[in-house]
Each structure stands twice: as structure tokens, then as C-alpha cells.
Amino acid sequence: MIKSSRFFTLLATATLIAGAPVVTVAQRASVADTVLVCGKILTMDSEDRIVTAVAIRDGHVLATGSDRDVRRFVGDDTRVVELKGKTVIPGIIAAHCHAVGVARNALDQPHVELLTITEVQDWIRGRAKSLPAGTWIRVPRADITRLKERRHPTPRELDAACTTHPVIFTAARKSALNSLGLKTIGVEAEAGSIPGGEIVRDSEGNVRLIAGASSHLRTFMPRPSFATEQVQASLQNVHQHYNAVGITSIFERAGGIDDFVLYRRLRDQGKLTVRMTQTFRSDFRTAEDVTAYTKRLGMKTGDGDQWVRVGPLKITVDGGIHWGNTYLSEPYGEKRIRFYVHKDPTYRGDLNYSEQQMTEVFRAGHKLGWQWCCHVTGDAGVDAVLDALEAVHRDHPNIASRRFSLTHAYFPALDSVACAKQLGVCVDTQPSLYFKDSSAIAEVYGPDWAARFIGLGDWLRGGVPTAIAGDHMMGLDPDHAMNAYNPFLMLHVAVTRRNREGDVHGERQRISRLAALRCLTTSPAYLSFEGEIKGSLEKGKLADLVVLDRDYLTCAEDQIAKIQVVQTMVDGRFVYDGRK
Numbered sequence: 001m002i003k004s005s006r007f008f009t010l011l012a013t014a015t016l017i018a019g020a021p022v023v024t025v026a027q028r029a030s031v032a033d034t035v036l037v038c039g040k041i042l043t044m045d046s047e048d049r050i051v052t053a054v055a056i057r058d059g060h061v062l063a064t065g066s067d068r069d070v071r072r073f074v075g076d077d078t079r080v081v082e083l084k085g086k087t088v089i090p091g092i093i094a095a096h097c098h099a100v101g102v103a104r105n106a107l108d109q110p111h112v113e114l115l116t117i118t119e120v121q122d123w124i125r126g127r128a129k130s131l132p133a134g135t136w137i138r139v140p141r142a143d144i145t146r147l148k149e150r151r152h153p154t155p156r157e158l159d160a161a162c163t164t165h166p167v168i169f170t171a172a173r174k175s176a177l178n179s180l181g182l183k184t185i186g187v188e189a190e191a192g193s194i195p196g197g198e199i200v201r202d203s204e205g206n207v208r209l210i211a212g213a214s215s216h217l218r219t220f221m222p223r224p225s226f227a228t229e230q231v232q233a234s235l236q237n238v239h240q241h242y243n244a245v246g247i248t249s250i251f252e253r254a255g256g257i258d259d260f261v262l263y264r265r266l267r268d269q270g271k272l273t274v275r276m277t278q279t280f281r282s283d284f285r286t287a288e289d290v291t292a293y294t295k296r297l298g299m300k301t302g303d304g305d306q307w308v309r310v311g312p313l314k315i316t317v318d319g320g321i322h323w324g325n326t327y328l329s330e331p332y333g334e335k336r337i338r339f340y341v342h343k344d345p346t347y348r349g350d351l352n353y354s355e356q357q358m359t360e361v362f363r364a365g366h367k368l369g370w371q372w373c374c375h376v377t378g379d380a381g382v383d384a385v386l387d388a389l390e391a392v393h394r395d396h397p398n399i400a401s402r403r404f405s406l407t408h409a410y411f412p413a414l415d416s417v418a419c420a421k422q423l424g425v426c427v428d429t430q431p432s433l434y435f436k437d438s439s440a441i442a443e444v445y446g447p448d449w450a451a452r453f454i455g456l457g458d459w460l461r462g463g464v465p466t467a468i469a470g471d472h473m474m475g476l477d478p479d480h481a482m483n484a485y486n487p488f489l490m491l492h493v494a495v496t497r498r499n500r501e502g503d504v505h506g507e508r509q510r511i512s513r514l515a516a517l518r519c520l521t522t523s524p525a526y527l528s529f530e531g532e533i534k535g536s537l538e539k540g541k542l543a544d545l546v547v548l549d550r551d552y553l554t555c556a557e558d559q560i561a562k563i564q565v566v567q568t569m570v571d572g573r574f575v576y577d578g579r580k
């Protein structure tokens with residue numbers, strides 16, 4: 001008996017000694033750094049599971065489930081966040097932005113959204129007070145689709161605001177200048193010409209606008225340059241603004257190698273608060289262009305890590321609705337010609353590449369392991385891209401696995417949607433443009449075009465993976481930047497199809513709240529081949545999440561755009577806390 005008892009004691013001691021470190025490691029591995037409990041967590045997993053708690057360890061999701069399930073992972077040092085019923089969503093992936101451009105622009109001059117010619121005049125008056133006389137005043141970009149008057153200001157209206165400084169207002173590839181501005185660039189009232197451009201006159205022969213002439217104009221207004229450290233600090237500030245609206249990952253949609261290096265430096269210094277996938281844009285015309293460029297980069301799609309990653313190559317196939325050169329399936333006609341101050345009513349927009357050129361560069365990139373995306377806005381532009389891709393597909397059927405992305409694709413047509421689906425093509429498109437531009441599209445292009453504009457319903461019903469994003473270019477205000485980047489404004493548009501004026505164009509384009517949220521989470525993750533690590537809150541995925549101030553799924557529709565972010569977590573760390 002004694003023997004036996006001793007035996008058991010010995011056994012227990014042996015187990016304790018041999019097992020001690022093992023147990024400790026196992027225990028440590030199951031202790032969370034942070035747990036969030038008592039919430040409504042939309043995991044966005046394949047079953048759209050909603051849970052109340054999530055545990056996080058080492059920047060990853062350790063577990064999701066009930067409060068009781070997750071409290072098992074609480075240890076002495078675990079931070080416990082009581083959500084008190086608040087909604088949590090996966091970190092938002094903004095599939096289209098130009099954060100480095102925003103950062104540079106912010107160093108140049110603050111962007112202000114100007115919606116009427118009176119507001120433009122007031123802004124000029126304010127600027128004139130702060131700048132020495134004679135200094136150029138450049139009005140922040142204000143598109144004529146968004147200005148109430150739907151036109152450029154006249155030289156006389158600009159004179160009414162300022163005669164002491166040369167003033168320039170540029171929209172739709174045409175500039176309006178005040179009298180001093182015209183004199184400074186050498187344009188006389190009566191006659192004359194301008195290098196690389198054209199003087200547009202009204203019926204009485206007065207100068208109305210300068211078309212083109214961008215390099216001539218730039219000689220008077222050279223672009224400012226900034227030290228790398230300044231750009232870097234400004235970029236970090238942009239990222240913090242993103243975190244404040246729940247953005248945890250971005251696609252830089254038109255960068256170069258310098259931008260990539262800048263991001264890598266931020267990563268190395270531990271200063272990144274968003275993850276970045278970069279799109280490399282260049283004017284690729286031939287297979288040799290693609291080979292030379294990608295050889296210089298020495299990387300390909302998918303290279304990098306969870307912070308800084310190589311995305312696709314990009315070309316700019318057509319123009320846009322703001323510039324007046326989106327490539328359409330029909331002639332612009334009198335209305336559009338008058339609006340954009342063009343001349344030829346048979347004009348259909350600009351197509352920058354032949355089908356043959358596109359086929360050649362897509363094929364070359366594909367062979368080298370690259371994904372592609374194209375800036376393409378008009379419906380005929382989209383068809384041209386799909387024709388080229390179809391030609392590549394004939395020799396290389398596996399191009400369908402490359403998740404080619406149409407960027408913008410404003411006016412989906414059902415046969416193009418079907419073709420895109422067949423070729424494995426994805427879309428990133430901009431509900432924030434619908435919010436601000438659809439009234440002008442309805443007036444100038446017509447109601448049928450407005451009903452297709454940013455047609456999320458058509459894309460999703462056609463089975464095309466679709467990401468929504470802002471195409472953020474300048475300004476830091478989430479709702480009033482060029483372009484608005486507030487994800488909740490995008491969800492509002494996707495769900496309600498209401499624009500800034502409260503009008504609905506194309507009821508059929510409305511999508512459900514969950515489908516809309518997928519366009520900001522799982523779909524962009526799919527576009528960048530990162531569905532295994534982000535886009536949803538599941539065990540093993542990155543701990544990027546957002547705590548909201550109200551329930552996205554049940555709040556009134558008119559509240560969706562007003563949702564505020566309470567906290568944003570990236571890599572298991574809170575990078576934004578709105579309660580402070």
C-alpha cells in the first residue's frame with residue numbers, strides 16, 4: 001500500500017517534472033493577448049456567422065465564438081475588451097486609392113471640396129489674402145459633374161474674385177483663367193494661339209477656356225518637390241485617417257518603384273498602420289516594355305509579405321467621365337459635347353491602346369507571372385479590354401486564374417458582365433462617384449446611363465467578384481475628399497442607391513448589406529489573392545478588425561453613411577481609438 005502510494009507519488013512527480021515545460025508552452029499558446037467579448041461580430045466567413053467574441057494572439061485570430069468559448073483564452077496578461085453589444089466587422093480593404101498622391105498633395109495645399117462657382121470665388125478670395133500678389137492661385141480640383149452650375153467659371157467670374165493674382169481653374173482637361181492669368185501665360189484677348197493647346201472662345205470671340213497646353217501651363221506653375229521624410233510623415237498621416245474610418249489594408253492603384261520602396265521603409269521602421277498591395281502602372285505598349293519593366297523590378301505579383309505586397313501591373317486604357325473622354329459605345333452627341341466643350345458630336349471618347357497592343361502586353365505579363373488590371377471606364381473600353389483578354393485566353397486558358405481586374409468599369413452591360421465572368425475577371429468600382437456624379441450623368445448622359453452607372457447589382461448577379469473603393473486622390477476629409485473614401489458612404493450607396501441629392505438611378509443595382517460589406521472585405525482580399533489571410537475573422541487569419549458605434553445590419557438605412565468607427569485594430573494592435 002505504502003509502496004503503491006509512493007509509486008504514484010513518484011509517477012506524479014515525474015509527470016510534473018517531465019510535463020511541466022510542455023504544459024506551460026501549451027498554456028501560453030492558448031492565452032490570448034486580447035479578447036473582445038459581449039459584441040456582435042460579423043465574421044464574414046463562408047457561412048456569414050455572427051459570434052459574440054474573438055480572441056487574438058500574435059497578430060492573428062486565435063478563436064471566435066461565444067463569450068464562454070473565448071474567455072477560456074483569457075490569462076493574467078490578457079486585455080479584455082467589453083464590446084457592450086457593439087458591432088465588429090473585419091478590417092476594411094480599400095481596393096483603390098492613391099495614398100502617396102494624397103500625401104504629396106497635402107504638402108502642397110489643402111484640398112477643399114467646392115460645389116458652386118460662388119464657393120470657388122470665396123476660396124480664391126481667401127487664398128489671395130494669404131499669398132503675395134502675383135503668386136499663382138490654383139483652384140483645388142472641382143469637377144464640372146459636381147459643380148452646381150455644371151460648367152467652368154468664366155474669366156469674368158474669376159476676375160470678380162481676384163485681379164491681384166493669376167488664377168487657374170482646371171477641369172475636364174480645360175482651364176479657365178482670370179485676366180491676369182491669361183496675360184501671364186501669353187494669351188491675348190483678341191487673337192493668338194497657345195503652344196500644345198487651343199484657345200476656346202465664346203460666340204463673341206472672348207477667351208473662355210484653354211484646352212490642353214498642359215506642359216506650357218506647367219512652366220508657369222512648376223510642381224513642388226518635397227523631401228522623402230516629408231512625404232513619409234504625410235503618408236503616415238493619411239494612413240491614420242484611413243484607420244479612423246476602419247481601413248486596415250489598401251491597394252495603391254498606380255504606383256512606381258519609389259512608392260514601393262517608401263512603403264518598405266515604413267514597414268521596416270514599424271510605422272505602417274495599413275497593409276499595402278501595390279499596383280504598378282506604366283505606359284506598356286509592347287511585350288519588350290513589360291519584360292524590361294518587370295526585370296527592373298525583380299519581383300512579381302504575390303511577392304512581399306503581409307504588410308507590403310506586389311499587386312498587378314496596370315495600363316490606362318481610356319479616359320473618364322470627369323475628363324470628358326470615357327470611351328463609349330455611342331457617339332457623345334450634342335448634350336455631352338456641349339457639357340465637355342468638345343466640338344465633334346461623333347466623338348466616342350479616347351481609347352489609348354489598340355486591341356493588338358493590349359493582347360501583346362497582357363500576354364507578356366501573364367507569361368511572367370503577373371496579374372493585370374486596367375483603368376477603363378467606358379462600356380466600349382471594357383469591351384475592348386475583354387476582347388484583348390479573350391485573345392490571350394485562347395492560347396493561355398489559365399489567364400482566368402489570374403484575377404484580371406477592371407478598374408472603374410462604370411457602365412456594365414450584361415453581355416460584358418457574362419464575358420468577364422467567363423474570363424475570371426474581377427472589378428473594382430466606385431460608389432462614391434455614384435453618390436456625387438450620378439445626377440450629372442443622368443442629365444448629360446441620360447437616365448439609362450445613370451441606371452447602369454457603378455452597377456453593383458449587375459456585376460454581382462453576373463457572378464463577378466467586385467470590390468468597392470473610393471479612388472481617393474486628394475484631401476483628408478473622408479466624405480469631402482477627391483474622391484470620398486468613407487467606406488460607410490460606399491455601403492450606403494450600395495445598399496440604398498441614393499445619391500447626394502437623394503435620388504435613385506437604377507433600383508436594380510441595390511445590393512444587400514452583407515453583399516455590400518463583402519465588397520469591402522472578402523472580395524478585395526480575393527482580388528489580391530489574400531483570401532486565406534484576410535477579409536474575414538476566422539481562426540488563423542490576420543487580426544484586423546473594426547468596432548462600430550452602431551449595428552450595421554439593423555440600423556435604419558439612412559444611418560449607414562453615419563456609422564462611426566470606435567476602434568480599429570491592425571495586426572492585433574489598436575491603431576485607432578475614437579473614444580479618446
Ligand SMILES: [Zn+2]
Pocket residue numbers: 096097098253254471
Ligand atoms: Zn485611381
